[in-house]
Ligand SMILES: Cc1cc2nc3c(=O)[nH]c(=O)nc-3n(C[C@H](O)[C@H](O)[C@H](O)COP(=O)(O)OP(=O)(O)OC[C@H]3O[C@@H](n4cnc5c(N)ncnc54)[C@H](O)[C@@H]3O)c2cc1C
């Protein structure tokens with residue numbers, strides 16, 4: 001099939017691209033404002049393919065300053081967007097460890113003792129220090145709290161009502177079509193295949209869609225973005241070694257909640273010092289809350305789910321959450337390399353937008369608005385080229401799109417943020433100081449610590465727990481977990497002093513229940529496995545098996561002969577296994593032993 005423009009993924013970046021584009025393809029009298037090359041006499045034919053089974057099945061926070069969103073929708077009425085609320089009150093809290101199981105450095109232990117000793121003179125409440133001052137770059141004054149799912153459905157409805165673009169959910173793109181270094185469109189995923197991708201009942205090969213322009217907005221772990229990175233390489237010195245696994249709950253707060261809509265809480269310090277938390281209050285007693293497990297956290301038992309439950313049980317938060325009920329659950333990783341992870345933004349026949357193009361700003365903790373800005377900038381550029389009847393060559397896209405991006409706040413702020421979190425490579429205290437330094441000096445100074453790949457910094461389980469759990473005990477736990485075909489992190493955390501979670505069937509539920517009740521995870525039959533262990537022999541030698549410990553959906557289990565087993569029906573497509581694999585792919589120095597391909601299914605909730 002031939003079209004003019006094909007888009008991969010319908011996240012905020014592509015939503016912005018299509019919102020701006022769709023309004024200007026047709027004149028008020030219905031005649032084309034610009035003409036299609038694929039279908040002469042008609043407006044340009046624009047298609048967008050989204051992997052998830054519906055629009056709005058993505059995962060995000062979201063609190064946003066909404067600068068780019070407001071530029072697109074100057075008259076935006078938050079009352080018209082379900083779950084939207086204006087930001088009213090922001091707090092940044094340092095959580096002390098109420099359990100004594102957290103792995104804290106000497107510096108933090110000392111800081112904790114001082115805070116506890118001076119708690120009557122400090123704003124300490126329920127074992128949380130409310131930071132009396134936070135730098136302005138962290139604030140979201142005049143911003144909005146949104147549900148990513150609800151917002152994307154709202155935008156999707158508007159875009160489709162223009163009648164000028166089509167969005168196809170449930171349609172993963174398997175690869176970009178590349179001819180002599182030019183992207184000429186995309187190929188959709190084969191259906192009716194077995195786990196390994198071999199034709200089986202009802203085989204339908206993925207259709208080829210030829211387009212003059214392919215817009216790649218497939219997020220931080222999109223297969224098409226990574227295909228282009230592999231094909232064209234990254235600019236010199238760039239890499240994507242910073243990420244975080246985000247996991248969230250959407251909850252009904254108890255009836256007597258004291259939390260008001262518009263409340264924004266950010267936390268650090270607990271359950272492990274490296275783990276950041278967030279709680280945002282929507283209207284009608286609903287809250288989004290969750291944690292980020294960052295790439296620099298060196299624990300091989302890096303399970304977001306169990307940590308999220310301990311975080312919710314912290315006394316400062318639990319007094320607000322006790323009696324609440326789980327509505328929705330989700331997980332997704334964020335690409336946090338920002339400018340340093342920026343790929344080639346354009347090439348002949350393609351352009352990159354959104355988080356996969358390095359938009360996320362780790363200093364301000366903001367991704368949606370930046371992704372949105374990049375999509376808007378590309379749409380303005382594309383309209384300019386269409387009107388001038390110029391082809392989508394790299395040179396033309398650079399002049400129209402990259403130039404816009406370079407002269408915008410998006411690019412300027414990404415320069416400030418570039419090295420702001422490097423200090424975390426040397427510890428949490430250094431990281432926090434480095435962030436403040438970078439923010440307050442507009443990026444002139446930061447504290448160094450080059451991010452490294454996971455296999456260079458994640459130690460073995462035995463080394464990580466040295467002094468806390470003996471090697472003999474770890475060997476016994478391994479055998480017990482192997483016999484149960486389960487991951488190891490729960491047993492390790494129990495042994496390290498983390499108490500059992502008091503499941504209540506409402507809010508504190510098992511991981512499996514969260515998948516079924518909150519995420520409603522499903523996978524349609526007839527698709528190949530999208531998580532593939534490339535070199536099984538590397539898995540056999542792998543001690544840490546971080547893929548299995550970090551899996552957000554319990555979709556990876558130990559398996560026979562040392563090679564993990566992947567269950568597509570539990571996969572939420574978060575990408576944590578891709579980032580966290582603790583063995584390098586021998587073919588490249590940068591990537592891991594897991595292949596994360598385009599795939600169907602995943603979360604079925606539009607609240608996350
Ligand atoms: C838990 C969590 C909390 C966050 N909190 C905040 C916050 O408070 N504020 C904030 O500003 N940002 C926040 N972010 C970051 C923000 O969500 C992202 O920066 C933003 O969503 C990036 O938008 P995007 O359009 O580039 O990519 P995405 O939102 O990742 O969208 C990409 C889309 O492409 C689709 N796709 C991928 N591959 C294919 C394929 N092969 N074929 C078809 N479709 C495909 C995906 O399904 C997805 O819908 C948070 C992120 C997470 C995970």
Ligand code: SF4
Nearest residue numbers: 539542547581582583
């Ligand atoms: S996929 Fe990576 S982390 Fe998982 S067992 Fe194999 S090598 Fe180890």
Ligand code: SF4
Nearest residue numbers: 553571572574575577
């Ligand atoms: S297997 Fe699926 S759910 Fe598990 S970490 Fe990988 S992408 Fe996430």
